[in-house]
Amino acid sequence: MTARFIVLEGVEGTGKSTHAAYLADWLAKQGRPAVTAREPGGTPLGERLRALLLDPGISPMPPQAEVLLMFAARSASISEVILPALESGAWVVCDRFVESSYAYQAYGRGVPIEHVRALDRQIVGKLRPDLTMILDAPPEVGLARKAGPGKRDRFEQESLKFFERVREGYLHRAEAGADRCIVVDASRELAEVRKDLVAAVSQFLEEKAVHDG
Numbered sequence: 573m574t575a576r577f578i579v580l581e582g583v584e585g586t587g588k589s590t591h592a593a594y595l596a597d598w599l600a601k602q603g604r605p606a607v608t609a610r611e612p613g614g615t616p617l618g619e620r621l622r623a624l625l626l627d628p629g630i631s632p633m634p635p636q637a638e639v640l641l642m643f644a645a646r647s648a649s650i651s652e653v654i655l656p657a658l659e660s661g662a663w664v665v666c667d668r669f670v671e672s673s674y675a676y677q678a679y680g681r682g683v684p685i686e687h688v689r690a691l692d693r694q695i696v697g698k699l700r701p702d703l704t705m706i707l708d709a710p711p712e713v714g715l716a717r718k719a720g721p722g723k724r725d726r727f728e729q730e731s732l733k734f735f736e737r738v739r740e741g742y743l744h745r746a747e748a749g750a751d752r753c754i755v756v757d758a759s760r761e762l763a764e765v766r767k768d769l770v771a772a773v774s775q776f777l778e779e780k781a782v783h784d785g
């Protein structure tokens with residue numbers, strides 16, 4: 573069975589990281605070793621860029637600079653983590669990928685979507701996730717699960733309106749048929765959400781098995 577690339581997306585506090593770690597474990601138990609990745613971050617360059625991107629002291633950051641830094645981090649993640657893992661036959665479970673840039677930078681910040689699309693083509697190119705699962709919940713649910721006001725990062729300090737635009741962006745992209753995206757209701761208990769994610773990955777595996785013969 574060839575290596576596969578799965579992505580978890582969604583606004584803050586929807587449990588992406590917990591679910592990504594669980595899915596990687598679950599896949600490994602099925603005899604499918606999986607590597608987890610996160611964006612921005614996961615490489616020496618990515619982690620330095622992440623620190624800049626999340627620093628509330630760097631304000632304002634022009635949206636055009638923000639989107640370039642996100643793709644710079646992604647470029648390192650692709651070449652140093654994702655591609656080597658896929659080439660070695662491992663699965664990759666990524667905590668955020670390119671749909672974050674459409675949702676946050678285009679819909680959230682107002683960067684022209686063509687600009688994000690151009691960077692997507694240039695940096696990500698043919699590498700498309702096999703399955704992107706968007707964890708959907710009203711932003712106030714997710715934000716309530718995050719740090720208190722004193723410890724919020726540059727994104728967590730954004731207004732509810734901003735996160736509403738981001739959420740709409742994800743839903744819009746999924747509706748418009750963005751690459752193999754499914755939406756999962758993440759306002760429920762973690763265990764319930766997990767069941768749906770495992771079911772989606774299992775279904776994907778079955779379809780692949782039929783397809784690959």
Ligand code: TYD
Pocket residue numbers: 582583584585586588589611612642667668669670671672673674676677727728
């Ligand atoms: P992350 O650590 O996944 O946030 P959380 O765990 O709180 O959900 O991501 C950090 C922030 O970076 C998050 O607020 C979303 C933002 N982001 C973008 O705006 N664009 C992107 O392309 C990516 C990958 C992340």
